[in-house]
Amino acid sequence: QVQLVETGGGLVQAGGSLRLSCAASGNIFNINYMGWYRQAPGKQREMVAVILRGGNTNYADSVKGRFTISRDNAKNTVDLQMNSLKPEDTAVYFCNVHGIYWGQGTQVTVSS
Numbered sequence: 001q002v003q004l005v006e007t008g009g010g011l012v013q014a015g016g017s018l019r020l021s022c023a024a025s026g027n028i029f030n031i032n033y034m035g036w037y038r039q040a041p042g043k044q045r046e047m048v049a050v051i052l053r054g055g056n057t058n059y060a061d062s063v064k065g066r067f068t069i070s071r072d073n074a075k076n077t078v079d080l081q082m083n084s085l086k087p088e089d090t091a092v093y094f095c096n097v098h099g100i101y102w103g104q105g106t107q108v109t110v111s112s
Contacts, residue, residue, distance in 0.1 A: 002026040009106030022095030024076040034078040038091035
């Protein structure tokens with residue numbers, strides 16, 4: 001059993017910044033894949049950024065240069081620093097581990 005707890009969502013004006021954090025606990029060890037996904041109203045869930053244990057990262061084209069994913073392997077945490085936010089970034093953001101386990105989601109709303 002794996003539990004993921006996300007924090008850091010909220011309301012911000014366009015151009016602002018937010019930092020999301022996700023802490024994984026439970027029956028886990030040597031997590032390789034950790035990522036952030038998002039789902040906007042009426043749209044499918046999409047990958048935002050992923051990071052492997054060794055530090056390799058991958059970003060959606062829409063967030064490259066604005067978002068940065070990072071992780072702490074000792075603490076089993078993964079963060080998403082979001083800068084220069086746009087209204088189209090508004091969505092529920094979900095943490096994912098192993099490509100299998102999901103957090104409950106945290107709302108990010110960017111006002112214009």
